Amino acid sequence: MNLSRVRANIGASIQRFIEERLASGEPRFHADDLRRAVAAVHPTAPASADRILRSLRQDGAIAYQVVDRQRSLYEALPTSRKVA
Helix, strand or coil: CCHHHHHHHHHHHHHHHHHHHHHHCCCEEEHHHHHHHHHHHCCCCHHHHHHHHHHHHHCCCCEEEEEECCCCEEEEECCCCCCC
16 A cells, blocks of 8 residues: 555544644653554554654644654644644
């Protein structure tokens, strides 16, 4: 499955996940948290969520920082731009 088709399928779910983390007041998450949330809605390859997460950040649709790369710990950051 190519990246643009996968992104069209799961990009909105990833954006919702990030928005929910911010709204909950608990912006930190592990990569596995994201993968489980996406897999609950879209059966995809495990690495797909990671690739789309990075792609959405590059496009400015979401913002996050890597808190601890070894533990795959991220922190969602607010952004005003939304891209589906």
